[in-house]
Amino acid sequence: MKxxxxxxxxxSTGSIGVNTLEVIASHPDRxxxxxxxxxxxxxxLLEQARxxxxxxxxxxxxxxxxxLSQTLPAGVQVAFGTEGLKAIASHPKADFVVSAxxxxxxxxxxxxxxxxxxxxxxxxxESLVMAGSLLTATAKKQGVSLLPIDSEHSAIxxxxxxQDRSALxxxxxxxxxxxxxxxxxxxxxxxxxxxxxxxxxxxxxxxxTIDSATLTNKALEVIEGRWLxxxxxxxxxxxxxxxxxxxxxxxxxxxxxxAQMAVADMKIPIAYAxxxxxxxxxxxxxxxxxxxxxxxxxxxxxxxxxxLSLAYRALESKSSAAVVLNAANEVxxxxxxxxxxPFLEIYTLxxxxxxxxxxxxxxxxxxxxxxxxxxxxxAHRMLEVKNYKVDLGRSFRKAAHGSTSSP
Amino acid sequence: MKxxxxxxxxxSTGSIGVNTLEVIASHPDRxxxxxxxxxxxxxxLLEQARxxxxxxxxxxxxxxxxxLSQTLPAGVQVAFGTEGLKAIASHPKADFVVSAxxxxxxxxxxxxxxxxxxxxxxxxxESLVMAGSLLTATAKKQGVSLLPIDSEHSAIxxxxxxQDRSALxxxxxxxxxxxxxxxxxxxxxxxxxxxxxxxxxxxxxxxxTIDSATLTNKALEVIEGRWLxxxxxxxxxxxxxxxxxxxxxxxxxxxxxxAQMAVADMKIPIAYAxxxxxxxxxxxxxxxxxxxxxxxxxxxxxxxxxxLSLAYRALESKSSAAVVLNAANEVxxxxxxxxxxPFLEIYTLxxxxxxxxxxxxxxxxxxxxxxxxxxxxxAHRMLEVKNYKVDLGRSFRKAAHGSTSSP
Numbered sequence: 133m134k135x136x137x138x139x140x141x142x143x144s145t146g147s148i149g150v151n152t153l154e155v156i157a158s159h160p161d162r163x164x165x166x167x168x169x170x171x172x173x174x175x176x177l178l179e180q181a182r183x184x185x186x187x188x189x190x191x192x193x194x195x196x197x198x199x200l201s202q203t204l205p206a207g208v209q210v211a212f213g214t215e216g217l218k219a220i221a222s223h224p225k226a227d228f229v230v231s232a233x234x235x236x237x238x239x240x241x242x243x244x245x246x247x248x249x250x251x252x253x254x255x256x257x258e259s260l261v262m263a264g265s266l267l268t269a270t271a272k273k274q275g276v277s278l279l280p281i282d283s284e285h286s287a288i289x290x291x292x293x294x295q296d297r298s299a300l301x302x303x304x305x306x307x308x309x310x311x312x313x314x315x316x317x318x319x320x321x322x323x324x325x326x327x328x329x330x331x332x333x334x335x336x337x338x339x340x341t342i343d344s345a346t347l348t349n350k351a352l353e354v355i356e357g358r359w360l361x362x363x364x365x366x367x368x369x370x371x372x373x374x375x376x377x378x379x380x381x382x383x384x385x386x387x388x389x390x391a392q393m394a395v396a397d398m399k400i401p402i403a404y405a406x407x408x409x410x411x412x413x414x415x416x417x418x419x420x421x422x423x424x425x426x427x428x429x430x431x432x433x434x435x436x437x438x439x440l441s442l443a444y445r446a447l448e449s450k451s452s453a454a455v456v457l458n459a460a461n462e463v464x465x466x467x468x469x470x471x472x473x474p475f476l477e478i479y480t481l482x483x484x485x486x487x488x489x490x491x492x493x494x495x496x497x498x499x500x501x502x503x504x505x506x507x508x509x510x511a512h513r514m515l516e517v518k519n520y521k522v523d524l525g526r527s528f529r530k531a532a533h534g535s536t537s538s539p
Numbered sequence: 540m541k542x543x544x545x546x547x548x549x550x551s552t553g554s555i556g557v558n559t560l561e562v563i564a565s566h567p568d569r570x571x572x573x574x575x576x577x578x579x580x581x582x583x584l585l586e587q588a589r590x591x592x593x594x595x596x597x598x599x600x601x602x603x604x605x606x607l608s609q610t611l612p613a614g615v616q617v618a619f620g621t622e623g624l625k626a627i628a629s630h631p632k633a634d635f636v637v638s639a640x641x642x643x644x645x646x647x648x649x650x651x652x653x654x655x656x657x658x659x660x661x662x663x664x665e666s667l668v669m670a671g672s673l674l675t676a677t678a679k680k681q682g683v684s685l686l687p688i689d690s691e692h693s694a695i696x697x698x699x700x701x702q703d704r705s706a707l708x709x710x711x712x713x714x715x716x717x718x719x720x721x722x723x724x725x726x727x728x729x730x731x732x733x734x735x736x737x738x739x740x741x742x743x744x745x746x747x748t749i750d751s752a753t754l755t756n757k758a759l760e761v762i763e764g765r766w767l768x769x770x771x772x773x774x775x776x777x778x779x780x781x782x783x784x785x786x787x788x789x790x791x792x793x794x795x796x797x798a799q800m801a802v803a804d805m806k807i808p809i810a811y812a813x814x815x816x817x818x819x820x821x822x823x824x825x826x827x828x829x830x831x832x833x834x835x836x837x838x839x840x841x842x843x844x845x846x847l848s849l850a851y852r853a854l855e856s857k858s859s860a861a862v863v864l865n866a867a868n869e870v871x872x873x874x875x876x877x878x879x880x881p882f883l884e885i886y887t888l889x890x891x892x893x894x895x896x897x898x899x900x901x902x903x904x905x906x907x908x909x910x911x912x913x914x915x916x917x918a919h920r921m922l923e924v925k926n927y928k929v930d931l932g933r934s935f936r937k938a939a940h941g942s943t944s945s946p
Binding site for chain 2 (some may be wrong): 135210243290291293294296298299301304371378380383384385387388389390391392393394395397398400405407409410411412415416418419421422424426427428429430431504
């Protein structure tokens, strides 16, 4: 009998965290929960702690930690704040960390986990976009694995396993195209928040759903892929695949292309990361080739969805460029979610912050976080200058003096 | 610098042989031709011998060998007959044998190659169908590889490389459906030899093209797959994929399906077998996902194309059943190619011979070959009893006393 994998989960109450615990629950012989960290969803965290009996839990605020400590089962310790997160990430009893916090705050604990020689399954895109070079170098130095949870990168990881890496020609990331696939720029000018939040294939958080609608999600995945698989930017392609059945492909110099296919359920890539290099059973109805209908592939419309090009520019530039791209996008998406700006202004704002930045080679976490803060401030400043007047309905109107350039 | 792989080719003048030599010619740093065996195409063999300068060539007839010996380049020895083939297959200077003779005569030299501890790339379906158990056991015992060249089995072999075999759920062989995909039994009653020879996707020999039209090719591949990958028959599925882009798939218990895709060119699986576990470059235009159009998958129509069911019955039965299925089919296809029987009679004849046989566990090559001979004779006898009158045109007419039962 093998030893159980002892797992800490950063972000246990979010979509990835919940799915991770479902996978763990169906394989109690293989996995054991050591620690859980969440943000503010105390109720769900408490429920998880009661069910999985971790040694530690962590929350964001000291006051929440105090409240929790009175209701947690006996034997469950509680921590809080960044230090709490880092403690969970590097807990000596854990050998495997799932990094599933959304946003830049996932970076420090992810690095802490790798430095403490934990294998890390990573769903936190921002960490890889901001500091992919640092994270992959740290994993290599410490002799641990950095395993992708994104369905696309998991597909590539699965497909490269055991293959002749020196013969790899390129990787092809698939994108569903989001809710606005085939829309024109004119039509995009009119889309509402509700339409943007209505993703045709995946149920996800609001931020990533908007990123799918703008293709920014795929742009960030190009950057992630560059680091996870040590590729040249020109080796990464994006193709629109509206059915979201093929999660990505790899192409070799012999003309062979390998594809990973599955129903759109995050439990599959999560289970792969948790059980790698083995594959455990996952309780979902398997893909039925005959019933699924035809699989189609289209070239992305980079004229209408231009953020993809910025990602390649960021990769060809110095490392702060990707940090800035990501941070500006976070602000822009939030402004769109807050109904402050229209859909197309997301790209305009990201591009303007990106152009205003002179890239440098950021080496440390501190530098990266300071560029993240700079871009966030710059984006907020530009939003203010543009002085959007917000209507509550579908349409947006701009004040006189803002830039109106569309991409 | 690695040592060159030293290759003998059985069947060098056929389609697989010619493509093998093309792959070898584009990688002179990796491969060296040690010996070539052909049937009766002396002109092409001579040309190949002049170009690749093997140590030995072999032909079928003594007289041909004598003729050749006068024109071959200095230093090229010549052999003939079954003994010649076996000498080429086990030549001490070769470490790798490509087994690409069509028909049952490929069996003995393939076994001889494995017994002489050569790695074998196998395109000779009949060997695997007749004696898959014996060949795979021999390869295992001798510690050598038996590498598939069929595009479908090569796809599966590529996809299983480096994966968790214990988690394999099933393999899915794709079939183009052939020229008669979606035809009804009534329509099949009327099809001509010319229509049957017009395969929509692959350029192949006449026998295998007819086998594609009847789905027998896929039935034989199910049997091959059972032995090559040590599967239970229920783990092998067949799906119709008219585009012939996905060459096969594997499905794991975690819900992941992996697919191998490529343009329909035999040089790709040949190159993979020759260079395994590496991948070498192949000079063909790569697959373009965007330009290739939609990929479709359909359930096979086993009512109209019933030979597939016989293959599963053969696998669930004793080992002589597959030998008999294969041999009866060879006679039936030849009779169709000779315009002796109509298309649907191919299946009827195969089924009747199959039903007339009481399966036994054939252990040795001799037993297998004797069942092969028995089935061939039985099929010829039945053809005679049925007493087909042959028209030269599209339509067939039967004499009064033959069986007319259609499947």
